[in-house]
Amino acid sequence: MTLPLFIEQLLNGVQLGVTLFLMASGLTLVFGVMGLINLAHGSLYMIGAFTCATVTGSTGSFALGLGAGVIAAALAGALIEWSVMRRLYARDHLDQVLATFALILIISEGTRYLFGGAPLWLDVPDALSGAVALPGGAVYPLYRLAIIGVGLLVALGLFLLIARTRLGMQIRAGESDREMIAALGVNIASLYTIVFALGAGLAGLAGAMVGALQSVRVGMGEPVLILAFVVIVIGGIGSIRGALVGAVLVGVTDTLGRIFLPELFGLVLPPSEATTVGASLGSMLIYLVMAVILAIRPQGLFPANA
């Protein structure tokens, strides 16, 4: 294990974490404020990626594609909230899971119908291609650094939105007593639509940015969705700060675990066994971390209503 490799993998972990944060922040807000489990959040991520790839492909501008991806996901989110979700708030979580699972299938098949089964490819924009030399001898792709930067800016913006603005106060008030905030004159239905669209837009942003690193294909959102659920459970449901800390923790643990656990086991086991044991332990490491954290703090690291 060399220092440059470690730095590179650490940054990969942070970049995964930041992407997870963009997904998890919307998920945690929707769950915390509206009490809604939304499995279709991964579909919004996919909508962002497909829109970005298509618009970038036809206009040649990645910036336009990125903006279109965010807007398309936010609009899709608003439409889903208005047409489906608001009928589910009073239902129990199982009904919500069932309905949003149906949405995954509908959106996935719809996308397959529109775009076909073959993945789309989105290139890293020229301005962000290339690599940066980092202290310690590591060389790291500029585009991945840009994703980290954008994610941290969004995190800061969300903190300010929740902590400083009236909308943020109403969101937090709705988390603790939604009947009361309505009785004071706040239109809770439009507040929910805004929160849902905001979360959807952030998922779309994540999908659009990641689209240039991976292939853009149907079903790309679900693996990220599962990790995002782990993140919000670790971080504390409803907490933006928890989502950020949880996301970086999960991203770094997952990335470093997969790379370095086989090497670590190689110190005590024969190489072939070390690879097998290390790889399987690496892929379940975040779940072990989650179990330990929940054993110590059942409400997660930053419970929203503490």
Next chain:
Amino acid sequence: MLELERITAFYGASQALFDVSLSLGTGEALALLGRNGMGKSTTIRAICGLTPPRDGQIRLDGQAIGGQPSHRIARAGIGLVPEGRRIFPNLTVAENLTAAARPGYWDRARVEALFPRLGERRGQYGHSLSGGEQQMLAIGRALTTNPRLLILDEATEGLAPVIRQEIWTALRRLKDEGLSLLIVDKILAELLPIADRCTILEKGVSVWSGAPDGLDPATRDRFLGV
């Protein structure tokens, strides 16, 4: 300004209000009386749209508000200080006074002038306040929506006498400034002096209405005694 005409309301299958009528003039204070479980809180929930009435008319300044979503009713000019205060525990005092505010005479500064303790506690979270402070905050929060009618459900319940007096003094001042009040309170000796008229509920029916001095011992004994 507020008229209820033959309201009925249900919690699921069980009927809580059978026939409630009352009226309240602009600038007046109405005491809504009755023993526990007779429908006072349900009447308030019906007015505010939290338990929408199934039948009957509710009018605010002639405009029908019965059955509208609760945020519309609030925006029509009704401020609610609910039973149990229900301040937002995870918001600071200042945020409680900002989250639902609508423009008008009452803003955070004026509420803090009315209840100076709230100014001293501005940055504290709602859950860290004492019961009396939470009650002041609940009243202040309703005032920041700049209502024309303020509804108070058990606003002095469980508070020390000196705090109760502070709240009654504030309510009297609000009334003198022209705000209409609808008040539910257990302590008649403190409630009746501020009231212009009373309506008594029994088993979900409004059975008596009149001026406070018309509440003779027989009426009190029949409807309000324990």
